[in-house]
Amino acid sequence: MVHKRSPLRLVPEAVAQPTAPAASQRLGAVELVPGRVRAAVLSMAGRILERIETSYDAASATPADIDTALTETAVIFAAHELTGIGVAAAGLVDPLTGLILEVNDVPGLHGYPVTERLGELTGASVRVEHRARLQVLGDRWFGAGRGRRTFASVSTGEVLGVGVLYDGEVLAPPGGRSGAHMTVSASGERCTCGNRGCWKTVATTGWLRARAHTAGLGDRASLASLVSRGDEPAGRIVQEYAQNLALGLVNVQQLFAPGLFILHGEAREGGEGFRTVVEQRLRDAVAFAGAEQPRVLVSEAAVDDVALLGGAGLVLSYL
Ligand SMILES: [Zn+2]
Known part of the structure; x- marks a missing residue:
């Protein structure tokens, strides 16, 4: 499309x-x-x-x-x-x-x-x-998307969003947004936009911090701190975070099959374990043979x- x-x-x-x-x-x-x-x-x-x-x-x-x-x-x-x-x-x-x-x-x-x-x-x-x-x-010009005509670039962390290059064009229709407010849960948390169950409510740093707090892992947990703890409760939250991030990406894969997802921002703190969970979830979502197996890469570019x-x-x- x-x-x-x-x-x-x-x-x-x-x-x-x-x-x-x-x-x-x-x-x-x-x-x-x-x-x-x-x-x-x-x-x-x-x-x-x-x-x-x-x-x-x-x-x-x-x-x-x-x-x-x-x-x-x-x-x-x-x-x-x-x-x-x-x-x-x-x-x-x-x-x-x-x-x-x-x-x-x-x-x-x-x-x-x-x-x-x-x-x-x-x-x-x-x-x-x-x-x-x-x-x-x-x-597309300077990073891991060089040479590709179709792939997705994903912001993770405080800001969540997806940009899709499709057959050489950025999908940027007037009025289109970056995906943070896609509904991923019918009865989810109330979002800053007023709706319920937006992707943003379960796949940003704010969610991670609140989740860690509820689990008794402190008020200022970050993805990096949870990964470095290495214990079971922290590991479970990291897995859940990766699955939640994948929720939105699966929808993008279903619609546009970008094949390659380049993650920017906080995802880098999650290391190889985090990346693998997201990638596997995307691969599970590919329903037919012949489609490119989705790959997830983590950008090395400085967030700034x-x-x-x-x-x-x-x-x-x-x-
Ligand atoms: Zn929203």
Whole structure:
């Protein structure tokens, strides 16, 4: 299934990857999330050469304050010859108009024309996409998804989400989300969105911490601390967490059969045992012979870099 209206249509490889890019050419990336703006200059191979970060008050910032934060970070682009800038933004975005439509708890970003502002500041071509859906492009150009036309990239930890590259295109239909609020339980916990049983309620750090607390394993348990305990109660929670994460991924596999799932974030703390549980659950869900056996890989990219790599991938795909 390919959404014809998908704003993220990838251009052919031969066009997107210049055979002899000038050594001086750079990729720009910006991450815009509630309270924080990060920017980076990357090599054409996805190496972060320079970075900068600034903060703003999410609740009270006006559009002018956001302008200021962008101006402060855009200074790192001044000395570089940029192919373009890719913006990884939180919330609902419209890549075609370059607007951020809505971000929970950041009124100043509603309707904010981020590509226009950055374009004025830098003179570069700018494109924006939703942060969680974008990281698949980082994997596609610079990570374990290189050479593949179909795979999924998964955020784990405090933020949960899936980006799917399908036959060379990011599945990013207008109004589509990143999967955190897929219903995985008919009578589950109430979610922050108001519904019950969202994937997010059973497969994020918040769930893990609460579960460990209930089991008497402390108030500040992390996946890493539970794995290193190595005892039976901790092991059981780690297994359950992996199964819960797999719940949402099984749905994605059923719908799109991406075959490869690249996990970012907290999953890395779970080690090989955690990865294997998720992978096995996905393999159990493949109902027919002939489908690619699902594989799960854990990204080695630093969590802080994932959105920036996605932004750089957006430049290579579009600009
Ligand atoms: Zn929800």
